[in-house]
Amino acid sequence: MEQVEKWARYVKEHPNKWKKELKLFVDSQIIIANRFYKKLNETEEGRKKLVKIMELKC
Amino acid sequence: MKREVSDKTILEQFAEDFVKIVEKHCKYIIVSGFVAIIHGRSRGTEDIDMIIEKIPKEKFIELHNALIKAGFECMQTNNPEEIYSGYLMNSTSVRYTRKGEFLPEMEIKLAKDELDEMQINTRIKIPDINPIIYFSSIETNIAFKEEYLRSDKDIEDAKHLRIIYEDEIDEHKINEIKKQIRRLRMKK
Numbered sequence: 001m002e003q004v005e006k007w008a009r010y011v012k013e014h015p016n017k018w019k020k021e022l023k024l025f026v027d028s029q030i031i032i033a034n035r036f037y038k039k040l041n042e043t044e045e046g047r048k049k050l051v052k053i054m055e056l057k058c
Numbered sequence: 059m060k061r062e063v064s065d066k067t068i069l070e071q072f073a074e075d076f077v078k079i080v081e082k083h084c085k086y087i088i089v090s091g092f093v094a095i096i097h098g099r100s101r102g103t104e105d106i107d108m109i110i111e112k113i114p115k116e117k118f119i120e121l122h123n124a125l126i127k128a129g130f131e132c133m134q135t136n137n138p139e140e141i142y143s144g145y146l147m148n149s150t151s152v153r154y155t156r157k158g159e160f161l162p163e164m165e166i167k168l169a170k171d172e173l174d175e176m177q178i179n180t181r182i183k184i185p186d187i188n189p190i191i192y193f194s195s196i197e198t199n200i201a202f203k204e205e206y207l208r209s210d211k212d213i214e215d216a217k218h219l220r221i222i223y224e225d226e227i228d229e230h231k232i233n234e235i236k237k238q239i240r241r242l243r244m245k246k
Binding site for chain 1: 065066067068069095097098099100102104105133153159160161162163213214217218221222
């Protein structure tokens with residue numbers, strides 16, 4: 001929680017800096033996960049796993 | 059808190075593109091994790107949570123078709139009648155992505171009670187954060203996260219929002235919403 005508070009203070013006090021820093025983190029997570037899911041989708045076995053992953057979300 | 063357009067994350071651009079279609083068909087709100095993330099909370103997520111007003115099936119079919127035309131697809135099924143009657147009307151969410159992509163996802167639910175309706179009726183835009191997207195109020199997001207959702211991640215999201223809005227938050231409003239959450243969602 002201390003780290004959460006520290007970062008929130010940074011965001012509040014540096015309104016012109018935080019977004020660029022956060023974008024790298026938020027975007028890379030989406031890009032990497034998307035790449036991984038697409039790779040899984042290339043094989044029959046992978047597609048079965050993907051279905052299970054998607055079922056977990058629903 | 060003002061930002062440059064080029065600073066938009068993939069999530070934010072996805073949300074903007076999606077809501078531009080939805081708002082032509084019904085009222086909506088974006089709630090929960092994305093509200094914290096767009097305010098700078100440093101954590102990952104794959105989906106954005108949206109609540110839409112309770113619209114009749116015919117109107118939902120129009121919305122679904124517009125989303126398809128705009129390049130989105132529903133992960134569960136492409137049949138809008140099934141999405142509406144089999145999922146949304148049973149309080150089950152459905153997920154839309156850009157066609158051919160797995161992420162990000164927009165998780166959509168229909169408003170299910172007066173608490174959801176209240177959130178939609180008191181929805182806000184936060185121009186310094188994003189001028190296009192409607193959010194449920196900051197107080198509502200904090201109340202849900204602290205009173206109802208309550209995972210470590212949610213408590214941290216609430217803490218983040220409390221710090222960002224520390225001089226503006228209406229504590230009385232948060233407590234009133236928490237009372238409604240206990241009455242309607244937790245049957246206390």
